[in-house]
Amino acid sequence: MEQHALRQANMAIAERYLQAINDWDFDVKRELLAPDVIFEMRWAPPGFPRRIDGVEAVMEFLAPLPEAIVTEGLHDIRLETLHSDAGQVVAFYKSDMKMVRPVEYKNDYITCFTIRDGRIVRFCEYFDPIPLVVAFGGSVVPPSP
Template structure:
């Protein structure tokens, strides 16, 4: 039973990420529970940590598609597996290589946690280097090595 559930959940996450890669929001809606939670624990300023509910989440996706990302996210090098202790939790690693509407090329690496329930995605938590995204969106950061707060022995 759990091997069957495991396989179905891996197929579900693959279909979901394939739809994300094509910005097929209708398919993503169909594959999400009504109470789906999208979470970005390490997010740049102005991004919400959690978006709760299918309608709110689909709106966030539509905004990203329409205003931020130009074309596919070009997700690649996807690897997935379920937790041995819970076949409803899928861990995925992958990379992106996309163009932002500003013309900037944006690449990042991700680790995501999907929680599946009744054949749908109930939670999608995406971990990535938010500093890379922040810079791609035009943000600037003071380099740590320039900071007076950093002990002299740790500066380059």
């Protein structure tokens, strides 16, 4: 496949995955993830895994999220690929989530997708963990002087 077409196809896969998050479409998520996918949350707060290996483990992690989150609200999505590798898609986006607890969760994300042969083999989310902790009822208290 020509590089421009491959870039477009891979960006469409990443965009479809992000839309599946908004739609709570777990079937599409499963379809787009490679069996040996690696999901990383490098800056995850305590209590959240930083790495999950395999599609079944990822789906198991994602399954209970609808119990805590009413709507995902991912928006302002911008996708790019690396010049050196059309399979490396970087997504920049924001979230305006509504939680089951009556709070809103807003954050900015950068997600790096690695896509090979039409499937996501790795994705790594980068986000500020503090708003997530607060949305789930926790707090972050600075140390006393």
